[in-house]
Amino acid sequence: MPVSHPKQTKPVAKLSALKALWPFVRPYRVRMALAFVLLCLGSATILLVPLAFRDLIDFGFGGHQQAGGGLLGSLSLNGHFIALFGLACLWAVTIASRYYTVSWIGERVTADLRSAVYARVLAQSPQFFETLQTGEVLSRLTGDTTLIQTVVGSSVSMGLRSVFQFVGGMVMLAVTSLYLFSLILGLMAVLMLPIFAIGRQVKKLSRESQDKIADASALAAEILNAVPTVQAYTQESREALRFSERAELSFMTAIRRSRFRSALTVFVITAVMGSIIFVLWIGANQVNAGIMTGGQLASFLIYATLVSSGVSTIAEVWGDVMRASGATGRLLELLQAEPAIVDSAVPQSLANAGSAEISFENVSFRYPSRLQSAALDAVSLVISAGESVAFIGPSGAGKTTLFQLLLRFYDVSQGRITFNGCDIRELSLQDLRGKIAIVPQDAVIFSANALENIRYGRPDASDADVIAAARLAQVEEFIARLPDGYQTFLGERGTRLSGGQRQRIAIARAILKNAPLLLLDEATSALDAESEILVQQGLNAAMQGRTTLIIAHRLATVNKVDRIIVLDQGSIVETGAPEDLRKQSGLYAKLANLQFDVN
Ligand SMILES: Nc1ncnc2c1ncn2[C@@H]1O[C@H](COP(=O)(O)OP(=O)(O)OP(=O)(O)O)[C@@H](O)[C@H]1O
Numbered sequence: 001m002p003v004s005h006p007k008q009t010k011p012v013a014k015l016s017a018l019k020a021l022w023p024f025v026r027p028y029r030v031r032m033a034l035a036f037v038l039l040c041l042g043s044a045t046i047l048l049v050p051l052a053f054r055d056l057i058d059f060g061f062g063g064h065q066q067a068g069g070g071l072l073g074s075l076s077l078n079g080h081f082i083a084l085f086g087l088a089c090l091w092a093v094t095i096a097s098r099y100y101t102v103s104w105i106g107e108r109v110t111a112d113l114r115s116a117v118y119a120r121v122l123a124q125s126p127q128f129f130e131t132l133q134t135g136e137v138l139s140r141l142t143g144d145t146t147l148i149q150t151v152v153g154s155s156v157s158m159g160l161r162s163v164f165q166f167v168g169g170m171v172m173l174a175v176t177s178l179y180l181f182s183l184i185l186g187l188m189a190v191l192m193l194p195i196f197a198i199g200r201q202v203k204k205l206s207r208e209s210q211d212k213i214a215d216a217s218a219l220a221a222e223i224l225n226a227v228p229t230v231q232a233y234t235q236e237s238r239e240a241l242r243f244s245e246r247a248e249l250s251f252m253t254a255i256r257r258s259r260f261r262s263a264l265t266v267f268v269i270t271a272v273m274g275s276i277i278f279v280l281w282i283g284a285n286q287v288n289a290g291i292m293t294g295g296q297l298a299s300f301l302i303y304a305t306l307v308s309s310g311v312s313t314i315a316e317v318w319g320d321v322m323r324a325s326g327a328t329g330r331l332l333e334l335l336q337a338e339p340a341i342v343d344s345a346v347p348q349s350l351a352n353a354g355s356a357e358i359s360f361e362n363v364s365f366r367y368p369s370r371l372q373s374a375a376l377d378a379v380s381l382v383i384s385a386g387e388s389v390a391f392i393g394p395s396g397a398g399k400t401t402l403f404q405l406l407l408r409f410y411d412v413s414q415g416r417i418t419f420n421g422c423d424i425r426e427l428s429l430q431d432l433r434g435k436i437a438i439v440p441q442d443a444v445i446f447s448a449n450a451l452e453n454i455r456y457g458r459p460d461a462s463d464a465d466v467i468a469a470a471r472l473a474q475v476e477e478f479i480a481r482l483p484d485g486y487q488t489f490l491g492e493r494g495t496r497l498s499g500g501q502r503q504r505i506a507i508a509r510a511i512l513k514n515a516p517l518l519l520l521d522e523a524t525s526a527l528d529a530e531s532e533i534l535v536q537q538g539l540n541a542a543m544q545g546r547t548t549l550i551i552a553h554r555l556a557t558v559n560k561v562d563r564i565i566v567l568d569q570g571s572i573v574e575t576g577a578p579e580d581l582r583k584q585s586g587l588y589a590k591l592a593n594l595q596f597d598v599n
């Protein structure tokens, strides 16, 4: 199943992309309805204000309230002002409560969206992360969701309010003076076309600018993880330059977008204001000629202002909505990314769950990102339950790859791998991975204390179990010397530990998991000889009754295993008990002679 790769497929922002937000908004439709009602109320109020003004001017000042009726015709001058103030209060309350409701929806939807995207990304297989940089995922999780928040949490309601204001204003304009209204309509028809043309450009540049920002933060994320190396090679200024080049690129795109947007604003404001002034000029002449009253012209003026501010808000909101639809498109790519590795539709249940018997049947594998060379080539191998097997061979031989396939981080290109006789593709990932404890080549430490780091192997383990595992892995030896013992915070990525200490934490974690299959990938490579012997004793205890696969470069650490398998360039070249292989004159004997002679 192909992984959608966001950097390769960059669909242009489509308004329809926003539809994808519906599942996130739907749960809050009651609140949305409430916001909508408040919106209608607020808009109705603001549309009444000019009428109140009209009556105020025509009847209030003139003192002949009884004359034309009017909206507030029967009120005194004082009454007019009180009514006006009442409208203002109603308006304020509806605006405030709508603001609260809509912001709430915006924040809620964004939080839900972030969690959904994150969960989806976590479900992706390693292949996904070979192509998509983590920095880019982060920028989408934060930047893009913030754009959406703006739209859901304010722009949409602003836009709707403006639409109401616009439509209601237009109706009232028509009611007030059909002649002046038709003039305005004619002018607007001419002005719409250029507005849409510029708007399209803004939309295109928005997506580009977001992409550029994502590029820059992807770079920053990578480099920040490698600051010591950057400094050791004194590359700070070069890295700073590299980042500022990207930042510059995003600046330029953003500026181009802003330029179009400014052009849009200038055009809209000038055009709209120009039309209003023109129409007012005609209107003033009409008042002079006695065709309309001063109050009518005043209310016409206010309605026209409402309409024009409505239009400019709509233009602005349109830009936001376009930006958000770009952002949604980008998030959608993450939300809809299908993991390359999925559970089979009807997972088989694992037989003999307490033990692990493995077989590789004619397994060939090419990494998806490097299809031209085979990482494993026709590997066949049976490992019986409880056996301990060591894999040795030159760097790049494919040892770690074997483990990755066993864990089903990738699916084999050919052949099959079975676990207790069942093709691992037919097991659920949960079942399969639950039966495997791995100490990876690079021990991973989370930013938590030692206890929690080890407990990661089995979250429900008691403190006593955790400490027992820590003892076997010789963690206790150095933990005792840390300021807060097991509660000591280990720093982000375990930066406050030595390499060997990190490895021992990782070993303790794997021991704690207590799984029938134990995978050790250079698990003790960073330890000194003495600690290695001690850890090895702990591991030997943990290996009792378990199937264990060990990758090791130092042959001394694997001279007690049942069987050694020598890999070279993706193929098994030798296999046998350590002492037998030593007698042959193959790769193992060669490596052994080199290593043991030196020692
Ligand atoms: N994610 C990947 N994408 C593409 N090629 C990869 C990937 N990971 C490993 N390879 C390649 O696959 C081959 C086998 O790698 P593997 O990690 O299995 O080697 P190894 O035997 O574990 O080596 P080492 O002893 O150095 O850890 C190597 O040529 C490597 O370059």
Ligand SMILES: [Mg+2]
Residues within 6 Å of the ligand: 399, 400, 401, 441, 521
């Ligand atoms: Mg390796």
